Amino acid sequence: MIMNAEKKGKDLIIKELKDFDLAQTMECGQCFHFVRVDDEEYEISAYGKFLRVRQEKGKLVLFDTPKKDLENIWKGYFDLERDYGKIKRFIVKRSPELKDIVKKNNGIRILNQEFFETLMSFIISQNNRIPRIKSLVASISEKWGNRLTDTMYSFPDAKQIEKVCEDDFRDLKTGFRAAYLCDAVKKVLSGDIEDNKLKTAPLKECEDMLCDIKGVGPKVANCIMLFSLGKREAFPIDVWMKRIMEELYFGGKEQSLKTISDLAKEKFGEYGGYAQQYLFAYAREQGAVKNNG
DNA sequence: CTCCAGGGATCAG
DNA sequence: CTGATCCATGGA
Numbered sequence: 001m002i003m004n005a006e007k008k009g010k011d012l013i014i015k016e017l018k019d020f021d022l023a024q025t026m027e028c029g030q031c032f033h034f035v036r037v038d039d040e041e042y043e044i045s046a047y048g049k050f051l052r053v054r055q056e057k058g059k060l061v062l063f064d065t066p067k068k069d070l071e072n073i074w075k076g077y078f079d080l081e082r083d084y085g086k087i088k089r090f091i092v093k094r095s096p097e098l099k100d101i102v103k104k105n106n107g108i109r110i111l112n113q114e115f116f117e118t119l120m121s122f123i124i125s126q127n128n129r130i131p132r133i134k135s136l137v138a139s140i141s142e143k144w145g146n147r148l149t150d151t152m153y154s155f156p157d158a159k160q161i162e163k164v165c166e167d168d169f170r171d172l173k174t175g176f177r178a179a180y181l182c183d184a185v186k187k188v189l190s191g192d193i194e195d196n197k198l199k200t201a202p203l204k205e206c207e208d209m210l211c212d213i214k215g216v217g218p219k220v221a222n223c224i225m226l227f228s229l230g231k232r233e234a235f236p237i238d239v240w241m242k243r244i245m246e247e248l249y250f251g252g253k254e255q256s257l258k259t260i261s262d263l264a265k266e267k268f269g270e271y272g273g274y275a276q277q278y279l280f281a282y283a284r285e286q287g288a289v290k291n292n293g
Numbered sequence: 294c295t296c297c298a299g300g301g302a303t304c305a306g
Numbered sequence: 307c308t309g310a311t312c313c314a315t316g317g318a
Binding site for chain 1: 315316
């Protein structure tokens with residue numbers, strides 16, 4: 001993608017952004033560490049930095065941001081250098097049922113988030129709701145991370161919570177996940193879990209290594225691989241994904257996770273992760289309709 | 294009050 | 307291997 005960013009005071013302005021929508025990207029359930037200011041503006045904590053960002057009239061404004069941060073962090077974080085036009089054409093070709101939802105969500109990007117924060121966040125995500133997950137991520141950051149603004153903190157790295165124990169996590173109301181979080185910290189600090197090793201490993205090996213962590217199963221492992229390890233063929237299957245795929249591809253009949261996973265692999269292959277994101281949007285849209293009568 | 298959440302561990306068969 | 311139950315917590 002051709003991207004020209006120009007400086008305006010302390011701010012950075014990016015024009016001619018194709019296939020990018022800030023709100024769609026932040027609200028599609030892949031990230032929990034941000035605050036929505038309004039429809040067009042968000043405050044994000046990532047990679048130890050705070051970013052206030054606004055999208056209006058086809059341009060993206062990164063407030064008070066040096067150019068080197070765009071190059072080193074945000075360009076990668078927002079996945080700005082990838083051609084999503086090509087990806088969307090492939091997905092609609094393989095599954096014409098998704099044409100409308102892909103068009104409606106034509107600006108979704110899969111973020112490249114930090115490994116440790118993603119690992120901890122998706123352990124928290126199990127059997128939990130998105131607002132609650134966001135609240136717990138914020139609590140952990142406030143307690144053990146670095147202060148970035150009046151109200152926002154960085155998510156702590158493993159070293160910063162080295163001495164945090166199960167009871168400390170439980171005090172934050174993480175519930176039965178407290179032990180899981182401890183195990184994750186322990187395995188990262190010991191080197192049993194190492195992100196570079198995971199990144200270079202084949203998908204299945206990577207998934208198996210992640211599933212050695214307590215509280216990490218197939219779904220959470222695939223989220224971590226997709227959102228923080230660059231494995232875009234990963235395909236997390238949660239309750240929403242199961243429901244929508246049974247409806248779209250199996251005539252509404254219940255299927256095993258393996259059957260659904262096999263179909264995803266056959267249908268979308270290396271683009272599985274992207275397809276999953278549109279399917280998730282589809283499922284949640286239907287859920288919303290159902291809940292509103 | 295009950296039900297459920299971007300699931301996984303554990304146990305029964 | 308598949309299926310049922312339990313797990314903390316909070317909001318609907």
